[in-house]
Amino acid sequence: MSQPKTIFEKIWDKHVVKRADGYPDAVFIDRHFIHEVTSPQAFDGLRKRGIGVFNVNRTTATADHNVPTKDQHLPIKEALSRHQVETLRKNCAEFGVELYDLGHPFQGIVHIIGPELGLTLPGMTIVCGDSHTSTHGAFGNVAFGIGTSEVEQVLATQCILQYKPKTMKIEINGKLGKGVVSKDIILYIISKISASGATGYFVEYAGDAIRSLSMEARMTICNMSIEMGARGGLIAPDETTFAYIKGRKFAPQGAAFDLAVEEWKKLKTDEGAKYDTVLTFDAADIAPMITYGTNPGMGMKVTDRIPTANELKELNEQVSFKKSLEYMGLEQGSQLLGKAIDYVFIGSCTNARIEDLREVAAMVRGKKKAAGVEVWVVPGSKQVQEQAKKEGLDKIFEAAGFELREPGCSACLGMNEDKIPAGKYCISTSNRNFEGRQGPKSRTFLASPLSAAAAAITGKVTDVREFNVKS
C-alpha cells in the first residue's frame, strides 16, 4: 500500500500538474470565483498579453463586495462602486465569463452562491481573490484566497503556483452546550490559538462535534480559518454533505451524482496519516463567544471579563493590547455583558445563509428590537433573500424592526455605504473586527447570529442562554 495520506494531501497531489525541484507546484484549479474588486487588473493583464481565459467554464463571476444593499434595481449611485461593477460586466462579456450580476436570481456573496448552486463540490481545488474562500472547504475540498496576480494566473492558465502548506488537524469532541453554535466554536478556537496560530498551515476540522453540524454551520467554521492565519480549512465530506449537494443546480444529477458520491466517499484521511500539528478541544468547554478587541483572536466567553495587560502570555503584546482596548473604548478587566450597543449586523459570508436567518427569526419572533438600536439583516444571496420571503421571515424581521436588505458583503467590510459610524458599537456576525473594518473608527464585537439577535432585542451584549433557545 502507498503511504497513508491526509485528505488535504490527496486532493492537493491529485491536482499537481507539474512538480519540479526548487519550483513551487503548478496546481490545477477546478473552480475559480471572481468579483468586481480584485479582478479588473487581472483582466487587464490578459489584455496586455493578448491572451484569453483558459477555460471559461471553470470561472464564475458575481458582484458582491461593493454593491449597494438597497434599490439594487436602480443604477448604482456611488461612482467607484458603479465603475467596478461596470468594469466587471465589460470584462465578463469580452472574455466570455458567466456573470451573476445585480438583479440576477443567482447573485450574492461569492462564498454563499458557490455552495448554493452546487458549483462547490468535494475533492475540488477552488480559489477566489478573497481570503474567505476557505468557506468552500466545508465540502471537503482545497479552497483558498489569492491575490490579483494569482487571479490573472488562474484566468490565463487555470493553474496556480504554490508551495504545499503544512497540515494541522483540529479535533473537537463532545456535545455542544445550550446556545452554542458553530460561530462560537470557531471564535473559541481562534481565541485559544491566536490570530496567527495556524499561519502556514492548511487545517482539517474533525471530531464528533464537527460531524454533528449542518453544512451551513460547517461553512461558518471553515470560513474563519483564515482568521487564525491558516491558508484554508476543510472538513471531510459525509452523508450530510452529499444530502446538501443533491439536486443543486450545477451539481451532477441522477446516475452521475451516485457515481460522484462513490468517489467523494474516498475523500478522507487514511488511518496512520501524519499531520504536522494536531490540536484537540472539548466541545463542553465552549460557550457563547464574543470578541472585545481588534483582531479575531481577542475573543472570550460572553460571561468572562476582558483580560488585563498583565495577564497576557506574551509581554510584548501589551502595547498593541492597550492600543486595541483604547480604540474599542473598553477597560481592561471589565465585563462586556450588559454593554450597550448601537448597531447589529447580521450578514457576511460567515453567517448570512438561510439557516442563520431562520435561527435569528426563531429567536425574535414576536419580539421587538430595543429602541435606539439599528439592525441590518443582509442576506448572503438573492436565493437566500427569496427563500426568507417565502418562509415569511421578512415579516418577522419587519415586525421586530429589523431591516432586511438586498444581498452583498455590506457592513462586513464597509466598502459600500453600509458603514458603522465612528465610535459606535456594532455586534456583528461577520469575521473581522479590525480597526476601521466596518467604517472609519467603527467598533466591532464579533459574535454568533443568536448572540447578535439577542443583543438586538435587549440593546446590549447579552448571554443568549438567558433566552429560550432550542439548541
Added chain:
Amino acid sequence: MSKEKFQKLISPAVPIAVENIDTDQIIPARFLKATTREGFGDNLFRDWRYDGNNNPIAEFPLNNAAYTGKILVAGKNFGCGSSREHAAWAIYDYGFRVVVSSFFADIFKNNALNNAVLPVVVSDQFLNELLETIQRDPKTEVTVDLENQFISFNGKKEGFQINAYKKTCLMNGYDDIDYLLSLNREIKEYDLTH
C-alpha cells in the same frame, strides 16, 4: 509578459530611514480605486510626500532632488499591514526595482517578487551603514548583483538569499504566468482528463 531582465543593477539609492513602513503608508487605501495597475507611483508614500494642500513636503527623501536611482533603502519590517498588491505596483510604477531592508513582511515580499521588484534582506548593521552613507553622500553607487546574490557599496559587501525559482524568473524577465504558460500542453491535457 516580458518584464525587464534583472541581472545586476548599479545605481544611487533613496533612503527612507523609518521602521515598520506599512502598506497604508506606501499607498493609502483611498488610492486603491483604480482598475488598472499603472499610475500608482504618483501616490507612492502620498501622505509623506505631500501635505494637506498637496504641496510637496521638502524634507521627505522622494522630494529631495539629491536622491535618485532605482533602489529604495528602508527601515526594518518593510511592507507590513494588508496584503494589497497595490503597494508593490506603486513601488514599481515609481521606478524602483530594488528595495533594501533588514526585514520584509511576507506577503509584501511575494507581491514584490511577482511584480519585478527585488527585495534584498540585509543585516541591521549593513542597513544602518548603508542608510548613513547615502544620507552623507547621495551619489553613492550601490551594486545589487542578483546572479551572485550580493549587495555592495564603497567596498562593503553582503550576500542575500532568494528563492531559486524567483531568481530564475527575475533574471530571465519572466513571471509566474510565463512559467505556467510554458506548461500549456500539460495543463490542457489535465483539463481534458479531469
